[in-house]
Amino acid sequence: MFIAYLKDMKSWILLFAGSIAVTDLLILIDKGLAMKLSSLIYLNLLLVAIFILFLIWRYKKETQYKKELLQISGDPSRDWQEGLPEPLFNRDETINDLLRQVADDHLQKLSEMKAANLMESDYTAAWVHEVKAPLTSMKLTIDANRQDPAIRKIESDWLRVHLLIDRQLYISRLTTLESDYVLEKIKVQQLLTPEIHELRSWFIEKNIAVEIEGDMEVLTDSKWCRFIIRQLLTNAAKYSLAGGVICIRTSLSQGGNPVLSIKDDGPGIPAHDLPRIFDKGFTGGTGRLHNAATGLGLYLAQQVAGKIGISLSAHSEKDNGTTMNMTFSTENEFDATRT
Structure with missing residues (x-):
């Protein structure tokens, strides 16, 4: 100096x-x-x-x-x-005044941005809830006429719209996840069952079987964890071959952490695409073959996973399917984070 x-x-x-x-x-x-x-x-x-x-x-x-x-x-x-x-000199006093003015201006702009984002989030949430009403009515009609093959096709399209709207609701809540975060001990199958039931029309349409092996208790936020599982199951259903099988297994990592694995039998992910699958907007070569790919599902899953103590990883071989692994934190790891 x-x-x-x-x-x-x-x-x-x-x-x-x-x-x-x-x-x-x-x-x-x-x-x-x-x-x-x-x-x-x-x-x-x-x-x-x-x-x-x-x-x-x-x-x-x-x-x-x-x-x-x-x-x-x-x-x-x-x-x-x-x-x-x-301040010891007049220039120091001027610097103090300038720093305070800049801070006040920054806080004011930040407050305005937060207010605008909150308004937009509230509007999105209100819009989603308004749209869900006619979707619920449509679902009742579909359930009452399920024997009609045309209705089964409509149900598949209805599910796609329902999931997109539901995902938008989760996106609007993502910035405030910390205030809506509740840790609980829950069985893995309790997390899987409602999501498999939600996607059953897709599985039936493509004649995909879902096999579940094992069960264990994990410590997580059930609502947000189910959101992650939904994104992984949606991808597995999208890329699995007709008449294929989605295998879901539980295990323990070398460090003793619970691991949930979801494996499809789709075309797999090329090695050069694998490191980028969690990037926002990335669809990859396989995704470009499916016009429905947006590149948001895995990105959002990764964002949520990072906030609730879950580690996402993928293993894939060309023409041999893809395995998505969810590694849960242990109770001791959560305690260490809190302290």
């Missing part, structure tokens, strides 16, 4: 050096200002010493404000506006 200060004060240093040089020149030229060389050297050394002491004093004085600012910036837990150092 001292080197930087000297660079800032180079005009002072040059002025002092120039002044001494001009003074020495005048003394040497002007016979009326005659002075012994030893006395001249003594005078120069005295002035240099005084100037060095002056620089050190000004350095400590002028950098005190900067040092206190750096301490505030290095401690993000402190309220920096309340902790702004007392």
Whole structure:
């Protein structure tokens, strides 16, 4: 910091050096200002010493404000506006006023953005609830006429619309997930059963069998965990071959964490696409063959998983299906996070 200060004060240093040089020149030229060389050297050394002491004093004085600012910036837990150092000079006071003004403007804009997002989220939620009413009515009609083959086709399309609207509702709630997050111990099959039942018309349409092996208790938020499972099952149903099988298994990882695996028998994911499947909007080569692919399902699943302590991973081989793994956190890991 001292080197930087000297660079800032180079005009002072040059002025002092120039002044001494001009003074020495005048003394040497002007016979009326005659002075012994030893006395001249003594005078120069005295002035240099005084100037060095002056620089050190000004350095400590002028950098005190900067040092206190750096301490505030290095401690993000402190309220920096309340902790702004007392100004020693007029320029310090101007900086304080400017920083407070910028902070107030930023908070005002942030508040306006949050209000706009909240309004949009509320509008989306209200719209979704309004749309769900006619969808519920349609579902009752479908259930009453299920024997009609045309109705079964309509049910498949109805399910697609229902899932898209329901996903939009979850998207609108994603920013406030922390306030709607409840940990509970629950069996994996209790999470799977309602989602498989929800998607049964797709499974029937493509004659896909669902095999479940094993069960175990996990610690998670059931509502948001079911949202993740729904995205994985939707992908599995979409890419599985007609007459295929979706295998769902539970196991323990090497670290003792519960793992839920969902495997389809679809075309698989190419190796060069696998690292990007959780990227927003990424559909990959396989997804482009399905016009319904949006590149949002796995992205949203990953976003939710990261917030509720679930690790998502994928394993796939070309022409040999894809396995999606959900690794749950243990109770001890959640306790460590909270403390």
